[in-house]
Amino acid sequence: MFIESLQNKKVKEWCKLKEKKYRDETGLFLIEGDHLILEAEKLQVIKEIISVNKEKKADFYVTKEVMQKISNQKSISESIAICYKLKEEEIGSKVLVLDGIQDPGNLGTILRSAVAFSFDTVILSEDTVDLYNDKTIRATEGMLFKISIIRKNIEETLNKIQKDYEIYITNVKNGENIKKRKRSKKFVLVIGNEGNGVKESTQKFATHFIKIPMNSNCESLNAGVAASILMYEMDSDCDE
Amino acid sequence: MFIESLQNKKVKEWCKLKEKKYRDETGLFLIEGDHLILEAEKLQVIKEIISVNKEKKADFYVTKEVMQKISNQKSISESIAICYKLKEEEIGSKVLVLDGIQDPGNLGTILRSAVAFSFDTVILSEDTVDLYNDKTIRATEGMLFKISIIRKNIEETLNKIQKDYEIYITNVKNGENIKKRKRSKKFVLVIGNEGNGVKESTQKFATHFIKIPMNSNCESLNAGVAASILMYEMDSDCDE
Numbered sequence: 191m192f193i194e195s196l197q198n199k200k201v202k203e204w205c206k207l208k209e210k211k212y213r214d215e216t217g218l219f220l221i222e223g224d225h226l227i228l229e230a231e232k233l234q235v236i237k238e239i240i241s242v243n244k245e246k247k248a249d250f251y252v253t254k255e256v257m258q259k260i261s262n263q264k265s266i267s268e269s270i271a272i273c274y275k276l277k278e279e280e281i282g283s284k285v286l287v288l289d290g291i292q293d294p295g296n297l298g299t300i301l302r303s304a305v306a307f308s309f310d311t312v313i314l315s316e317d318t319v320d321l322y323n324d325k326t327i328r329a330t331e332g333m334l335f336k337i338s339i340i341r342k343n344i345e346e347t348l349n350k351i352q353k354d355y356e357i358y359i360t361n362v363k364n365g366e367n368i369k370k371r372k373r374s375k376k377f378v379l380v381i382g383n384e385g386n387g388v389k390e391s392t393q394k395f396a397t398h399f400i401k402i403p404m405n406s407n408c409e410s411l412n413a414g415v416a417a418s419i420l421m422y423e424m425d426s427d428c429d430e
Numbered sequence: 431m432f433i434e435s436l437q438n439k440k441v442k443e444w445c446k447l448k449e450k451k452y453r454d455e456t457g458l459f460l461i462e463g464d465h466l467i468l469e470a471e472k473l474q475v476i477k478e479i480i481s482v483n484k485e486k487k488a489d490f491y492v493t494k495e496v497m498q499k500i501s502n503q504k505s506i507s508e509s510i511a512i513c514y515k516l517k518e519e520e521i522g523s524k525v526l527v528l529d530g531i532q533d534p535g536n537l538g539t540i541l542r543s544a545v546a547f548s549f550d551t552v553i554l555s556e557d558t559v560d561l562y563n564d565k566t567i568r569a570t571e572g573m574l575f576k577i578s579i580i581r582k583n584i585e586e587t588l589n590k591i592q593k594d595y596e597i598y599i600t601n602v603k604n605g606e607n608i609k610k611r612k613r614s615k616k617f618v619l620v621i622g623n624e625g626n627g628v629k630e631s632t633q634k635f636a637t638h639f640i641k642i643p644m645n646s647n648c649e650s651l652n653a654g655v656a657a658s659i660l661m662y663e664m665d666s667d668c669d670e
Binding site: 307 | 463515535539542543545546547548569573576642643645647648649650651652654655658659662665
């Protein structure tokens, strides 16, 4: 099917997916570019593909003007796909908890690093930014399809699983140097909000407080960087 | 002096500093917010302060409308300062070379981490994004005032200093695991462009190729994250 009208009903539906409200209502989200589409196909989460290039496999072909309207980017991709939101899986053994990350770029960067450092589960607190925000998706570089991501109440979740896991929480003042920490088999690493850190209601579950050693000239690291360094240190595979 | 006209000559001059061309011509740049102004004052690089708040120390007071025009941010700060570009100092002993970083946010994040991990010098290649871009400055969180930053031709510079320094360059395929590397007293760490890595003309100076060990499911890390993990590992102070 070829669509050239910006007023087409389908086009309007696709555009609505830029807003979290409609993504939540429909259970759909939008990805741009061949790399992401390839990863989504492997997981069989694609509902429909839209392309400006008639040589490409797609369910709908559109003009560049229509694509520009649907796209979140200045320089449009040839293809866009509408996907079903990912299924939430069981909690694994190397768990990252994000307790209020607000910046979509930070969330995407952290998910990318989580795959790099062999974490198997990411739990997003209810106040963490939307996983299906286009900036988040772009920053993951396709890695959102390679890790189990769950959105859950953190307090309830930690309460339920705490007896089986060591729980590591950052504390810039009193934390133990992360380089000296010994790893356990099943653990949870908690990363807090960019400005305010980990909530008090979450902190009480800590079995260990940790910190990244750094020069006193610098007060703090970028949240994506801090989370990545901690995951890097906690990835025992990195030692091999 | 109080300015309320958007057409005022001073206002026009300040607005021009959003463009690299005018920053280069005048040797000036603009910072926003009390935190950055405080750091700039310590270095005595402030030419003039502009504020909407008459209780604050400033050379010019302006209306909110004028401030909105000068500012790069949606929610304006109370004060902005025009600064003289930073002096370029000598090359120290813990040197970071950025060989073509393009994203201003990445550059800022990397500078922030460089201070955290006790690097003393950052050398920017001629094709690295402008240090005085407002997004770069914001991402440094004030750290650009706490480290020596030099813009130089990388090939010429490495050619000149190579006999005194070990030169570490990332190579995802053949690099040595960074965790197993021994540190030298004077060293250079080279970080390449987000998409293309370190240029061949720079690679030839490597005394060591290094890499961050990671899961094969993930092809690469965000450039700011990768640079920060490498600096973290090369900071011997982190072991103490």
